[in-house]
Every structure is written in C-alpha cells, then in structure tokens.
Amino acid sequence: MQKKWKELTNNDLSAMHQLIVSAHPGALDSNNKAFASWVEQGYLEARQLSAQVKSKKDSLAVLNFYIAGFQDGHVGLSQSKQEKSSWAGFVLGMKGQSFIVKNVSKDWPVPLPPVGSEVVACDNKSVREILESDLSPYIDRRLKLHSTWLHLATQLTVDDVNYPVLGRVLPNNCLVTLPNGDQQHFTLLWRQERGELDPLLSQPQPPQTLKGLGDGRYWIHVSNFTPSAAENASLDKMLSGIKSINDAKLVVLDARGNRGGNSLVGVEILSALLGSKVVNGMGEQSRAYAMWRVSPFALSTLSHVLKSMEGDYGKNSEAYKFVSGLTESMGLALREKKDWLRQPSSSSIDQGKLKGFNAQGFKGKLALVTDSFCASACLDFADIVLAIPGTVHLGLPTSADTLYIDIGSQSLPSGAQFWLPLKVWRDRARGNNQSYDPSFIFDGDINDTAAVQKWVLDTI
Template identity: 65%
Template sequence: MKSARCKVILAASLLGCLPGISVVGSVLAEDSRQTGFVDLAVKDLAAAHQLIVSSHPGAIDKENKDFTDWVERGYLEARQLSLLVGSRRDAQAVLGFYISGFKDGHVGTYQSEKDRSSWVGFILDKRGEDFVVSRVAKDWPVPLPPIGSSVISCDGKTVREIVSNEISPYIDRRLDLQSTWNHLAKHLTVDDADYPVLARKRAGKCQVVLSNGVTQNYDLLWQEGGEQLTGFLHQPQPPQTVLNLGHGRYWVHASNFAPSASENASLEKMLDVLESIDDASLVVLDTRGNRGGNSLVGARILSALLGEKFVESLDRSSRSYAMWRVSPLALSTLDNAMTSTERNYGKGSDAYTFVSVLRESMNAALKEKTDWLRQPDTSSLDQDHSKDLKQKVFKGQLVLVTDSFCASACLDFADAVLAVPGAIQFGLPTSADTVYIDIGAQVLPSGARFWLPLKVWRGRVRGNNQSYEPRYVFDGDINDTPAVQKWVLGHF
C-alpha cells in the first residue's frame, strides 16, 4: 500500500491520485494502521478548524476575504489530503498544509510526538538568487559540495521549482517574501520533523556549481540527524547587552524580547546603561536572534536610549488601534498573561495594570456576547501618573540590524526604530506579520499544541505581511557576529 501512494503536490490533483489495493491479504494490517493515522489527521484538522472559526479574528474579518475563504476551502482540501495519510508524520504534514494556507506566521503547531529529522550532510542558504551551501558535516560517507558552492537543480528539477511546488505548500506559502526563501532553502536538504511534507520524495542527486565555475553532480545520502544538524539549524541568540566600542560608538544586542524573571534583572541593568549614554555618535540596535515576544521590552530599550517622550511621540503619530476577537480562548489567554506578568513585573507595574483592565473588559464582552473588543490605548493608563517623563536628546546615528527571523514584537521594534529620522537598516530582509497578533494556544486530539492570534491591528502603518528591506544587505553568514560588526562599522 505504501508504495502505491501517489506523490501529491497540490490538493487539486487528488482526484486522480488515490491509492488502490491489489493484494488484499498483504495489506490488511497496514490498512488498519493507515486508518488510525487518517482518523488522527481528520480529528486534528477538525479541532484546528473549529478554533480558527471560534477564536481567530480573521474568520470574521470582512476586510480579509482571502483569509475567510481559506478557512473553509483549505479545510476541505486538507480533508481530501488526509485520505493519503499513512503515518503520524503524514498526519502532521496535512495539518501543516492547512495552516500554511493562512499565510499567517502566528498560526502554528508544536508537535509533542515526532520522528527524527534527516539530512544529506549539508545545508543551504538563499543569498541573492543563489542557493548556497552554508554548512557541511564534518564526516559523511559520500562526497559533499564545499561551502560557498551553489546548488542549481536536483533530480532534473530546479531548486526554485522544488521549493515552491513541493515544500512551500506544507511550510510557508509567502513566496513573495525574501525571508521565506531563506528559510525554505534549508528544507531542500533537510527533512525536518518539525515541518514534514506529505509523502515526500527525497532528492537523490544534485547539480552544483563550484566556486571556480565548474559544474559537478553529487549523489545524496540521507541519514538521521544528530547534534550536528541540531546545532546547524539552531539560530544563535547573542546575550542581550550593551557594548561600548569607544569613540561614542555603542553596539546594543536587542536579542531577547521574551526574558524570564531572572533575565529581567539583566535587562534592567542594560536599561540603566542605555539611559546613561550621552555621548553617542553611533548606536547599533542588533536584533539578530530576536523572534519576538513582549513588545514592551523593545519599547523600554528604545525609551532608555532616546527618551520616553520622544518614543511616545513616535507612537502617537500612528493612528493604529487593536481589536480583540471576543472568545473563551482569549479570556483564558489573558488569565495566563496576568499570572506571568505578575510574576515577571509585579502587580504594581503598568504591564500588569494593562493586562488586568483588558482581562476584565474581555470577561464583560463575553457575557454581552459581542464579537469585538477594542484594546485600550496604553497612554490612557498613564494619564494619572504624576512623574515627569525623562527627556533626552539623541543626536547620533541610529542603525538597525535584522535577520530573516525578525517577526512579531521584533517587527514592532523595527517599526519604532525606522520611524526615527535618519535611521538605517542593515542585514537581511525581515520576516513579516499579518495584521493578526497576540497568540493563544490549545492542545489538539493528537497532543500537538496549536496556537493562533487573538487580535487584529487596524490602521497599522506596516501592511499585512509586509517585511522591511535593508538598505545594505549582508551576503555572508548573518550569525557571524564579528563579521557583521566589521561590515556595519565599515560604513561609518
């Protein structure tokens, strides 16, 4: 039965691609196992679909027809795909197919059970128009292409064709974003258990252009990954700190917007240092390794450097506001947020007050059975504060360094930094967000944890799934801090 399964790229091709049974006796046991995995896929899809319908703001957003259309059309296509499921991994892939169709980075899953990842001994980065070998295993049973060479095709298909047609539908369909290509490039040579592809046919041979221009074919040997692959796939997160480089130059690692209670102490020390800076000619705000978290952290970093009044003036220039989808999941999420905010910041903090007020409003909206709840402006919570906001005058050059993972709260930070007159972006194009944000989570029947956003921004300056493109693009290893620092500082 397994060998009879067709390879499916798009759900529209399903009708002529369903598996047949030729020898009944030899497949009964496998049929039973497959039926169990099909049921698992169907149950997870149904639960995810229901959560989207009941809790995601996009499901009732009259301004986003593409989203509302995919809620049902995508669900039907994924249900059809589930007929081809033959393993737990396949079931996870079908759920990924449904999720990727929303083109919403805040919709996703964490699998409690998954297979091991496999790879071919090297990993690709997308640099410009090329798919470049960036990591190579120390030991591998077959020859591997050298670092810096470019893979142009595998099994007679271009890399771009494989990525866009076979991999993207299950992982990330935002192919208009450069950051998406950067992430998907790695999946050509890595069968990642976190991002499975249904009935994937792994490449067997690739054509490679070496750095000297010579074209060479490489046979691929797939093996289970270990610590080496895990290390290659892990995105380094530089410690959050301020470095004084001398001559009025400062390098700020704004790399962690989701600090733990213990990390908050280090954050406070960093903020004290930033507040004391009064001789800056150049400040580099380096967000590499930052995947989002609490936007308040970014706001505090920028306020410490530029002054609270100035940063608030940037925020007031925007006419954006947030609307929460009223739902039981939103209320339970705010309950959890109150607990964590009290633990990390204390009941007397502005953050706790904000969440507490929002939670009470959500509870009232649920009782009134309304669809939407407008989030209060943070400025309204500060009106009773008698303390004067600290005034600073920053006259230096501000630089923002980004990688392709910058999303969510990291993008909120980029919004503010790039609104400062004269600020310049270096590094790689960022990721992008829809206008939907602030996630809640729930466990699916399989045990996977499914998360989705609970509110929508209206009037946001940055558009839906819009990334930031740097003025200066880094063409090397973005995780190489000394190289990035030398490159940025060389422009000044």
C-alpha cells in the same frame, strides 16, 4: 495503524477548524475574504489529503498544509519531538537569487559540494521549482518574502521532522556549479542527523547586553523580548547603562535572534535610549488601533497571561494593570455577546513610569541590524526605530506579520499545541505580510557576531 493516524489527523483538523472559526479574528474580518475562504476550502483539502496519512509524520504534514494556507506566521503547531530529522550532509542558504551551499558536514561518507557552491537543480528540476511547488504548500506560502525563500532553501537537503511534506520524494542527485565555475553532479546520501544539523538550522540568541566599542560607539543586543524574572533584573541594569550614553556618536541596535514577545520590552529599551517623549510621540502619531476577537478562548488566554505577569512584573506594574483592564473588558464583552473589543491605546501606559525613562535622549547616529526571523514584537520594535530620521538598516530582510497578532494556544486531541492570534490591527502603517528590507545586505554568516560587527562599522 493507518486508520488510527487518519482518524487522529481528522480529529486534530476538526479541533483546529473549530478554534479558528470561534476565535481567530480573520474568520470575522470583512477586510480579508481570502482568510475566511481558506478556513473552509483549506479544511476540505486537508481532510482529503488525510486519506494518504500513514504515520505521525504524515499527520503533521497535513496539519501544516492547512496552517500554511492561512499565510499567517502567528498560526502554528508545536509538539514534542519523537523522531529525528534526516539530511544530505549539507545545508543551503542564499546569495542574491542563487541557492548556495552554506554548511557541510564534517564527516560524510560521500563527496559533498564545497561551501560557496551554487546548487542549480536536483533530479532535473530547478531548485526554485522544487521549493515553490513541492515544499512551500506545507511549510510557508508567503513567496513574496525573501525570508520565506531563505527558510525554504534550508529544507531542500533536509527532511525536517518539524516541516514534513506528504509523500515527499527526496532528491537523489543535484547539479552544482562549483566556486571555480565548473559544473558537477553530486549523488546525495540521506542519513539521520546525529547532532550536527540542529545547530545549523537554529538561530542563536545573543545575550541581551549593552557593549561599548570605543570612540563613542555602542552596540546594543535587543535579542530577548520574553525575559524571565531573572532576565528582567539584567534588563534593568542594561536600561540604566543605556540612559547614560546620551553623548554617544553611534548606537547599533542588533535585533538578531529576536523572535518577538512583549513589545513593551522594546518600548522600554527605546525610551531609555531616545527619551520617552520621542517614543510616546511616535505612538500618538500612529493611527493604528487593535481590535480583539471576543471569545471564551481569548478570555482564558488573557487570564493566563495575567497570572504570569503577576509573577514576572508584580501587580503594581503598568503591564499588569493594562492586561488586567483588558481581561475585565473581555469578560464583559463576552457576557454582552459582542464580536469585537477595542484595545485601549498603548499611550494609556504611562511611558514616564517605564523603567527606561530618559528625559534627554540620544541624538547621534542610529543603526538597526536584523536577521530573517525578525517577526511580531521584533517588527513592532523595527516600526519605531526605522521611523526615526536617518536610521540605517543593515543585515537581512525581516520576516513579516499579518495584521493578526497576540497568540494563545490550545491542546489538540493528539496532544500537539495549536496556537493562533486573537486580535487584529487596523490602520497600521506596516502592511499585511510586509517585511523590512535593509539598505545594506550582509552576505556572510548572519550568526557570526564578530563578522557582523566589523561589517556594520565598516559600512556606516
């Protein structure tokens, strides 16, 4: 059986390596030598690790090791869950630089550190050292990002089926500073999760809505940039409502729960609020442009997206026409054996025809709320909002993107889905793997909408 898992791992690694070499823009990017280096060095290291693979869990750990080395949030793996995660009955978060108990099980056979306690060390090794040296190589190596540490912190007391670590030795005992300042050792009991854990690790997505809070204040949940056909209807309704709040004193754009998707959704929302001239003007001021890596994989991905857009938006939509033109250009570039295809400027999409067109535009105070999962199209949205003078940023530091974006996915020999980006930004104002850090940090439960709203309104 061990031999079988090792072969499966190496077959998956080979397929991943080939697809990155043939389709990822980083493999040809002369501005990013480190990426090209890891393509080969990481492949070699991962194949060496595969000798230790004894199970499906080990296999995933080795694949994730290779992926983590790219430090690219748009390179990833998804597969059907067959096993369950285990945990020690509590989950950590962060407060400042400290690792704090954020949630505890309601029913655990052994004593657990109370919520608010600081976990200092486990098995005589500091928490920071465990996260950096033991877990980070398999989960996320972008240690300059606060969002990475937040994610790693949750993994200390969780043996996550999605983020396994090869040969991981689970901690037995942790030294904890209690809320009253006393220190105490806690023996850890690890058990398979029974429905309590997943809600603690997942980031809920508030419904995308416009809410009036009274006294000229409005709260807009911008949480879903991948709306279904049905959700598009409610988006239209929301856009109509946004266009009528020109006289508002304050608008809070709440991006909690937003995982990215179609940047055009964000543009529509901002055009409805600010006026398309403002949004379009910012696009024209930017020197950024995108280059697609020309490959059969990029062409098949664009063709698939085009079919999906026909169902969601219709052939007469600006989004469909834009992708249709891009797909034709990709086919031509492939036939001409080119390496790169420049994407037409987004200003070629007529902003005036967008569903959210607003000739007037809101002129009051603007605030943006983010969580630590804001990435991809959510960050594109933040780029525009935070460029508006006077915008106040609150919540948690965002995640970050490389300059590589727009993903496609392919099945690996094992059946897992491997996804990777297909284009690279040039001259983008936001740097490679650069996050946005709020002026005001929320230290409570970022998923508690009522608490976040009260804090935001009290703060600004």
